[in-house]
Amino acid sequence: MDEGKNDLINGARMRMQKIKLTINGKLYELILGYEVQPWHTLAFTLREKLGLTGTKIGCDRGECGACTVLMDGRPILSCLTLTVECDGKNIETIEGLLNSKTGKLHPIQEAFIESGAFQCGFCTPGMIMSAKALLQRNPNPTLEEIREAMSGNLCRCTGYIPIFNAIMKAAEKMRGMT
């Protein structure tokens, strides 16, 4: 009897629609209608369902860039992206930046620290993810290109200049590594 019930549940689970997300290299399968609702944003899923609270929610309406994560290498606003839209995608968040083997900080993180590129730190995860996307596609950006790439990320504390310095410095560090 019990076995039959288990079969039923397992069967139901098999038939349930799942959203598959690869986040920082790890595969997550989330059951639609249970762990993910059609109206859940990626920011919500990351933070409240998966406990990945490194991604911050500022405005929650696409104006500040605090929630920036990378989807297949491109920066997106996770507060404006529905989790169901991310099925099968590769997501990178701030939690994935540490070198998983050595525990070392990513050069962008190091450069942010050395340049004093944050104060309250609320915009920082989003800033770092936007910087990562930029340096991935352009390892040697000019100041103009940096300003352009960071223009969707607001910071009320630093006045941005220390952030530009940090990205320049990070680019140098990363070029040195390859």
Place this chain on the structure above:
Amino acid sequence: MSFKIIKSEKAEQKYKEWKVLGKPIPCVNSYLKVTGKAAFTDDIIRPNMLYGKILRSPFAHAKIVKIDASEAEALPGVSSVITYKDVETMGVSQKPPAYILTDRVFYVGDVVAAVAAEDEAIAEEALDLIKVEYEPLPFWLTPEEASSAQPMHPEVTKDNIVVGMWPPYYRSVGDIKEGFKGSDIIVDVEFRKPNIKHMFLENFTAVAEWRGDELHVWSHPQVGAVSFAMMLASIFNVPTNKVHVYQCFIGGGFGGKMGDAPLRVAALAAMLAKKSGRPVKIRTNIREHFVEGAVLDPGISTFKYKIGADKLGNLKAIDATVWAGQGERSINLGIVYCGDTIFNTYRIPNRSFKAYPYYTNTPMSQALRAYGSQAGVPPLEEAVNEIAEKLGMDPVDFIIKNGLRDGDIVTQYLHNDFQLAGGSLPELVQKAAEIFNWKEKWKGWSVPTEISGSKRRGIGLAVATHTAWGVPQPDRVKDTVIIKVNVNDGTVEWVTDGRDIGSGFDTVVSQVIAEVLGIDIKDIIHAPPQSVGQPIGGWTFASKALQSTVFAAYNAANNLKRNIITAAASILNVDPNRLVLDLKGTRIYVAGDPTRYVKLSKIGEIYGGILIGIGSCPSHYEGPESYMDPVTGRRLGMKGMFCSFAEVEVDIETGKIDVIKLMVATQPGMILNPLMVYGQLIGSAVHGMGCMLWEGIIYDEKTGTPLNASFIEYPIPTALDVTEDQFVCVTIVDPDDAKLTPYRAKGIAEGIFAAMWHSIHMAVYNAIGRKIREFPLRPEKILRALGKAPFPQTKGVV
């Protein structure tokens, strides 16, 4: 590098003596902040937690006649709903002006009810099901309207003048009548300012949980955790030691997270949590932050300043009045600080200042990167500029003649007067003008420095002074720091109940302790601030950390060191002066003979197993009584000295202003951490540029609704608005400019913010030759001033 540090010989000498101070040490919480591990309030997720949402008023002023939440309560997934009716049944105390929920709403966005549900979407749906019947009441936004309106809070005042914490609203020095009689030139200036917002990125958030009769709250107040717990204890009528406040990282504050909005959100979460019997998180959104969060104190204001000088350009008298719409409540510190600006920027023998703070139907007013001086500077500088222009004087020369300087008497609006110990505007401006190349660029008043096509360039400057001692507070917020040494490995922990808001407070205090105790900054941590078990005082506001918290830490570290050394000396039977404290080596040894030592653990035993040092700031605000000038016998005190030079380019066809160069300069005393000082200077300069050029709330005058409640419609500077070569930060470093603190340093960020606004304003005037006596200087205002705008003033109250 756009950061110039010009050191005196004395400063060089001090830097040589220091091991940890003076170094560009990154923020002590860096690792947490760059990895996303720094826990902000929204990152707190409690088991079985519910999500709260707030119903807000669509009216600027109304009475709630009827409220029915039954449908909302019945919605599946909803756990509880609270309205003003619950306040009484739950025993919530809200003596004015601490309103949490009442049957009246005082501004668009004021709280009407709150819902806790399984998720935010359900909570939001439930808000729509709450039926509210309002009786709209007359509302007003400006001080002019307020002066003739019905009393908003008749229980406390009949004339709408705010009952703030810091009256009086009138002060005079000398005899202004005589002063104007002796003046050859008298000018009158009228100036206006809108409401402006903090616009930090982290919206008001709180998590509350009851464990029996214990209330646990996670929040981001700028007041210390202990003070916040005291406020919650009085609201919920519970003993303070049953309120556990965990002060999370603060995602920007700038004064906007002092007390009220964070307290209200925390109180609502606690009410919902009590009613639901489960933890509740409320995270407000940007619009809620905009409508409920504080605005700069003074709020919507009119300034009328009359000022007189003799033919030689010596200022003789000023008669200044400010009328301000302070919102539904205010402590009024900002408006009275405008008075401090009037009294203590220039040497004016005869001075009078009057303030009229009114209740208006907008959210409360509060500090914004500074209290009042940033708002008080532009009208004062406008008046002074007009005198200088009439006399044909270069503004630099004018400041050199009239600026406040070392040894002058500072007339504090709210406290005892003191004699200025260090810092001088004339000296600062003279040095800064050379660096800016002022004399070469200056072509005279209202004369552009360059013309090319439709573009006009102009230069300007402004000065400001600002408190370097925090602000007066009731005795309860004197700073205290406790330091603990772990006897097994010599590592150090320190506590006070304040949280860094990004200014580097915990880094610099750690540096001070490391310097005294002779340890590496890596061996020291600031324990996460929380109310239970920690001392009071670490409020992070009003440029106070460098004096009161540093003072407390310095005393605590020295007390600790003295206790350890005294005990070791008696064991080793040597003169304490011969002993070296080697915390890393967990011992105390005789200088020159390291084989004679006592283990730290032995000292620990003597003190009952624990090694702690306690220190507090000897006197808040004014500096220790013992600081007297030996010659004059007067009490000494400090002020920050600031100036800002701007070069702008105005396109007279489009009205657009580009800031070509902005150079801010200060005399910080010694710089304890250049990385932090640079960050504060540049951050303040960019923030202030936004305030002068674009920011300002626009209200619909028919409904009192703020019309630009988002980052798109209330534009703050973005990465596209700044370039490295635009900004120069100059510090003239000399220990004699901050004589009264242990390491000769004083706070700098707020004063820079105060000075830089008007430098842009004056530069625009010189570029286009039109006076615009208000801000922000949006393009339409420039065009209107040039007679080029066929369109009328923006509809609504700006």
